[in-house]
Amino acid sequence: MAVPNPEELKAFRMAFQEKNQSCFILGASGETGKELLVEVLQQQVFSRVTLIGRRKLNLQGPLYASVSQEVVDFEKLDESAAAFQGHAVGFCCLGTTRAKAGAEGFVRVDRDYVEHSAQLAKAGGCRHFVLVSTKSADKTSGFLYPKIKGEVEEKVQALGFERCSIFRPGVLLCDRQETRPLEWMTRKVLGVVAHVFPTALSVPTVTVARAMVNLVMMPAKEGQKVELVENAAIHALGTIK
Numbered sequence: 001m002a003v004p005n006p007e008e009l010k011a012f013r014m015a016f017q018e019k020n021q022s023c024f025i026l027g028a029s030g031e032t033g034k035e036l037l038v039e040v041l042q043q044q045v046f047s048r049v050t051l052i053g054r055r056k057l058n059l060q061g062p063l064y065a066s067v068s069q070e071v072v073d074f075e076k077l078d079e080s081a082a083a084f085q086g087h088a089v090g091f092c093c094l095g096t097t098r099a100k101a102g103a104e105g106f107v108r109v110d111r112d113y114v115e116h117s118a119q120l121a122k123a124g125g126c127r128h129f130v131l132v133s134t135k136s137a138d139k140t141s142g143f144l145y146p147k148i149k150g151e152v153e154e155k156v157q158a159l160g161f162e163r164c165s166i167f168r169p170g171v172l173l174c175d176r177q178e179t180r181p182l183e184w185m186t187r188k189v190l191g192v193v194a195h196v197f198p199t200a201l202s203v204p205t206v207t208v209a210r211a212m213v214n215l216v217m218m219p220a221k222e223g224q225k226v227e228l229v230e231n232a233a234i235h236a237l238g239t240i241k
Contacts (some may be wrong), residue, residue, distance in 0.1 A: 001229065003236045009214060013045060016217040022048035022086060024070075024126075026117055027093035029057055031174040032132055035209035036091055038063070043213055052083050052117070074113045077120065084117070085124035089216055092117065092131045103144060111152040118156045127162040130212055135170045135231050163220045163227075167212060170231040174205040203231055207238030214240055 004012065023040065027033040028051045040049055041063050051057065051069045059067060070083035084090070094117065096109040118129055131153070139150030153166055211234045221227070229237070 001227070001233045001236075003233075004214075004218060004240065006240055009217070009240050012217045012219070013043065016045050019088075020047045021088035022046055022050065023089040023091060024050040024052050024084065024087045024121070025091045025093065026052050026114075027095060027132075029053060029055075030093050030095065032172060032205045032208055033091075033093035035174075035205045036093060036212060037067070039206075039209040039213045040091075041067070045213065045217060046089070050083065050087065052080075074109075074116075077113070077116050081120050081124065084120040084126070087121070087124065087126050089128045090118070090121040090126045090130065091212060092129065095132070098144065106144065107148055111148045111155070114152050115155045118159055118161075122159045122161060128165070128216060129156060129159075129161045129163075130165045130167070130216060131156055132167050132169070132208065132212075135168045137168060157226050161225070163225060165212075165215055165227050165229060167208060167229045167234060168231065169203045169208050169234055171202040172205050172208065173202050201231075203234055203238070208234055209238075210241075211235075211238035214238070 023046045025033060025037055025040070028037050037049070037051070040046060049067050051067060052072055053069070054072065054074060056069045056071055070080065072080035072083060092114055094109065094114050096106055098106045101109060114131070118131075121129060133153050134146065134149045136146040137149035137153055138146045139154055141147040141150065156166070157164055211229065214237050215227075215229065
């Protein structure tokens with residue numbers, strides 16, 4: 001993937017802003033989603049930003065003044081089809097963990113909810129769908145996590161968006177509010193590794209968020225409807241300002 005220099009990115013941003021487009025964000029309460037929301041608002045590339053989720057977020061401060069929120073029941077998502085209408089770009093950071101939701105709940109959220117949301121987005125006029133997946137996604141895997149991520153990648157691609165960008169980050173580095181001792185230890189170790197091999201295994205959530213917004217502003221490669229953005233490319237895109 002060709003990575004623009006700061007001046008090229010500035011030109012892309014200005015051209016994109018002139019389109020006066022709106023976007024929605026799924027999963028804005030998660031670690032990546034929170035960073036994405038801030039990045040979208042700070043770069044001021046969308047005329048309207050809508051959060052779609054199961055509850056309203058407590059957003060305080062002038063930065064969030066223009067954000068609208070749509071509360072939906074993901075088990076009855078068709079009843080909230082209107083929330084997905086009229087957005088040129090859809091960002092999906094929706095996800096849970098097997099530890100939190102159980103195996104069945106994980107599949108329902110990370111595959112079924114995402115697929116259904118993407119279907120409604122496509123029907124509502126969304127042209128560019130941006131999905132956060134994982135470096136290990138593989139629909140043929142014998143392990144649940146990579147298997148489900150691989151399956152949902154395939155399902156979203158099959159919907160035929162004008163442009164579909166699938167981000168495959170490594171382990172996400174962030175300061176979680178939740179206490180997960182094993183995960184905390186893993187992140188600490190990977191944080192050390194990242195100083196030596198910065199793009200190999202992990203990536204900060206703020207870098208993923210900036211890479212997502214930067215990519216959306218860039219013109220699509222001619223003839224390419226689906227793009228897979230791997231961990232190294234995320235680092236490259238996410239460090240340009």
